[in-house]
Amino acid sequence: MTAPVFVVQPGELAGVRAGASWTLTGPEARHAGSVQRLRAGEPIEVVDGVGTRLRGEVTEGSGPAAVVISVLEVNQEERLLPRLTLVQALAKGGRDEMAIEAATELGVDAVRPWQSERSVVQWRGEKAAKGEQRWRSLVHAASKVARRSWLPEVLPFVRGAAMVDTVAEAVAGGAVVLVLHEVATSPLVDVPLDGVDEVMIVIGPEGGISDGEIDAVVGAGARAVLLGPNVLRSSTAGPAAMAVLASRLGRWS
Numbered sequence: 001m002t003a004p005v006f007v008v009q010p011g012e013l014a015g016v017r018a019g020a021s022w023t024l025t026g027p028e029a030r031h032a033g034s035v036q037r038l039r040a041g042e043p044i045e046v047v048d049g050v051g052t053r054l055r056g057e058v059t060e061g062s063g064p065a066a067v068v069i070s071v072l073e074v075n076q077e078e079r080l081l082p083r084l085t086l087v088q089a090l091a092k093g094g095r096d097e098m099a100i101e102a103a104t105e106l107g108v109d110a111v112r113p114w115q116s117e118r119s120v121v122q123w124r125g126e127k128a129a130k131g132e133q134r135w136r137s138l139v140h141a142a143s144k145v146a147r148r149s150w151l152p153e154v155l156p157f158v159r160g161a162a163m164v165d166t167v168a169e170a171v172a173g174g175a176v177v178l179v180l181h182e183v184a185t186s187p188l189v190d191v192p193l194d195g196v197d198e199v200m201i202v203i204g205p206e207g208g209i210s211d212g213e214i215d216a217v218v219g220a221g222a223r224a225v226l227l228g229p230n231v232l233r234s235s236t237a238g239p240a241a242m243a244v245l246a247s248r249l250g251r252w253s
Helices: 026-035 092-106 126-145 162-172 211-219 234-248
Strands: 005-007 021-025 043-047 052-058 066-076 083-089 110-115 176-180 198-203 223-225
Touching (some): 005 026, 021 043, 026 066, 083 162, 083 234, 092 126, 092 234, 162 176, 162 198, 176 211, 198 234, 211 223
Parallel strands (some): 176 223
Antiparallel strands (some): 052 066
């Protein structure tokens, strides 16, 4: 079994070198010491969310408030390109949260919450800020499960037709924006990806993306594509698309 991973803030691992001792503190240390009950000699990894990975062993003297680590190696892992972004419509029953959790485990680089025309769930006022924070917590936890050194970015919430501007800006920046739609005729597996810096996948809510929304985002430069022969739930479509893209881009080779 691979070593458990704990996440610290960017920059906290700066200057740490193999052969040194380093101490994990705060909530992650309490989780390592009190919940997982790591003991001396057991392997442990710490990442900073921006590519740095420390591998080491727990040493004597560690406790629930501080885990002392004998550092075996510290590596800076490259960010993979193209960047994979999932725009996930808010969906009832927690299906939007299920989607971003699975997409994080499958390698997504950024996620963005979108309140589409048919979204039953509505983020208004303070609920939007709380919703974004909830997504960050989910991404954080899923990244640890997946042993990732790069944590996906949670991009600002977009409401309704503002998605058109988001798509237009992404396309202007060189991104390929793909909207999954059940009546599209162009398969996702056939979309050219050579030389692309970013692939953005847009997923609708449980009721699907409306015809008006499809027309608007396609007019802004997006492309409607078909994922496969079956209609998938909002919680499944995004992760499935991430798996297809990860395979096509050689991330799983």
